[in-house]
Amino acid sequence: MTDICFSTACELAAQIRAKEISCQEVMQAHLDQIERVNPQVNAIVTLLPERAMEDAKAADEALARGDAIGPLHGLPVAHKDLVPTKGIRTTYGSPIYKDHVPDEDALIIERMRAAGAISIGKTNTPEFGAGSQTFNPVFGATCNPYDTTKTCGGSSGGAAVALACGMLPIADGSDTGGSLRNPAAFCNVVGLRTSPGRVPMWPNDTGWFPISVQGPMARTVADTALLLSAMAGPDARSPISLSEPGERFREPLDRVFAGVRISWSPDFGNLPIDPRVAAVMEKQRGVFESLGCAVEDGEPDFSDADETFKVWRAWRFELKFRELLKTHGEQIKETIHWNAAEGAKLTGPQLSSAEMKRTALYHRTRIHMQRYEFMVFPVTQVPPFDINQPYIEEIDGQKMETYIDWMKSCYYITSTGLPAISVPCGFTEDGLPVGLQIVGRHQDDFGVLQIAKAFEEATGCWKQRPGVVEAG
Numbered sequence: 001m002t003d004i005c006f007s008t009a010c011e012l013a014a015q016i017r018a019k020e021i022s023c024q025e026v027m028q029a030h031l032d033q034i035e036r037v038n039p040q041v042n043a044i045v046t047l048l049p050e051r052a053m054e055d056a057k058a059a060d061e062a063l064a065r066g067d068a069i070g071p072l073h074g075l076p077v078a079h080k081d082l083v084p085t086k087g088i089r090t091t092y093g094s095p096i097y098k099d100h101v102p103d104e105d106a107l108i109i110e111r112m113r114a115a116g117a118i119s120i121g122k123t124n125t126p127e128f129g130a131g132s133q134t135f136n137p138v139f140g141a142t143c144n145p146y147d148t149t150k151t152c153g154g155s156s157g158g159a160a161v162a163l164a165c166g167m168l169p170i171a172d173g174s175d176t177g178g179s180l181r182n183p184a185a186f187c188n189v190v191g192l193r194t195s196p197g198r199v200p201m202w203p204n205d206t207g208w209f210p211i212s213v214q215g216p217m218a219r220t221v222a223d224t225a226l227l228l229s230a231m232a233g234p235d236a237r238s239p240i241s242l243s244e245p246g247e248r249f250r251e252p253l254d255r256v257f258a259g260v261r262i263s264w265s266p267d268f269g270n271l272p273i274d275p276r277v278a279a280v281m282e283k284q285r286g287v288f289e290s291l292g293c294a295v296e297d298g299e300p301d302f303s304d305a306d307e308t309f310k311v312w313r314a315w316r317f318e319l320k321f322r323e324l325l326k327t328h329g330e331q332i333k334e335t336i337h338w339n340a341a342e343g344a345k346l347t348g349p350q351l352s353s354a355e356m357k358r359t360a361l362y363h364r365t366r367i368h369m370q371r372y373e374f375m376v377f378p379v380t381q382v383p384p385f386d387i388n389q390p391y392i393e394e395i396d397g398q399k400m401e402t403y404i405d406w407m408k409s410c411y412y413i414t415s416t417g418l419p420a421i422s423v424p425c426g427f428t429e430d431g432l433p434v435g436l437q438i439v440g441r442h443q444d445d446f447g448v449l450q451i452a453k454a455f456e457e458a459t460g461c462w463k464q465r466p467g468v469v470e471a472g
Helices: 007-015 023-041 049-065 107-114 157-164 181-187 221-231 246-250 275-283 286-292 305-331 334-345 349-370 403-414 443-461 469-472
Strands: 044-047 077-082 118-123 147-151 170-175 190-194 213-218 260-266 294-297 374-378 420-427 433-440
Touching: 007 221, 023 044, 023 049, 023 077, 023 118, 023 157, 023 294, 023 469, 044 157, 049 118, 049 170, 077 157, 107 118, 118 334, 147 246, 147 469, 157 170, 157 181, 157 213, 157 443, 170 190, 170 221, 181 190, 181 334, 181 420, 181 433, 213 221, 221 246, 221 420, 221 443, 246 443, 260 286, 260 349, 275 286, 275 374, 275 420, 286 294, 286 443, 294 420, 305 334, 305 349, 305 403, 349 403, 374 403, 374 443, 403 433, 420 443, 433 443
Parallel strands: 077 118, 077 170, 260 294, 260 374
Antiparallel strands: 044 118, 170 213, 190 213, 190 420, 374 433, 420 433
């Protein structure tokens, strides 16, 4: 069972295709793992085992008939509880929707199912995805599998934990200010913040909004690329969707990096970073040099990245929650009230100024990356923290002004619009995971995956399993 659950998605897909293992065997192994481990971590919050086994049987029958199959055929997947799933409860982590069952699938669900993945349920998330700590009044908190007294991050926290524990081989997530990258870093898995439009979003009431994206998570970079190949590609329902087909991401990721220039920044120039994170990151600088890269200190000027992100985030919160706060305000957590209120205060000149500054930031970064093909940063400014602490209030002696300030190391990159990946980087002295953030040029998601895979192979950090699994 453990061998199946900790096989890579690429390995499982190949074995299923070759009929070396059945879809039902793969599904049963993962359901058994969920039964054994999930009570300790609370990652999967809605589970449909009977339906999953029926679908696995149908997948085996399709193989036996010789039907054409997709790249994810027979692979179990659970979906972030912010994503609508037809016929499967979707709560958004809110008591307002605790019994909500959508009548349509989100576009990414359609695509994963069309590629052959089998939906087994939903993964935990903060209330409405707000905040990088996974807890909500419907299901409670999700624990970090490397230390269950610590947070797993968020908002795709349930997905990251399920992957780390071998309960899923692939999972979807979303990212506004770090929600694919932060939990990946805290749980020693991979999370890719895709370029806006790479994974078309539907349903979506702000179709032109480029700050929030959906994307893949997995234990390895190759598995992440495999899932992205099913998610990506144009769709008319998203006006910003990119034309490049998803099949691009099933191409080999191997590449020689001799002479490739990388800018290395352990603190974005001036952000407070916990010394434990900095120490782990610094140990891995030589890995890029061993790959033949020219690594130089530096970063673009991130002036105004904080302001532009907070303005656009607040505007989105006001737009999304204004009516719900009027009708169900007493059932919604205070940080959402605050963020929506900040959005309500915004003026036209503030929005136009933020957009001009965001454009200037893009061009400063673009010019910086004419010299450097990739930038490397920490994913998070702190290691996993106490699960009972809603958010970080101070880093290395510096006070945080808001509940999201401790995530600047992620949302600065969001403001640039560039693709970024969190890849396992190592562990603190007390065994907590640390992630490395690799940022690529405009829309170069493929290049980011390539260098992340090279780093992953050189370090092997992803192979260290969490304590809750080893204890069992």
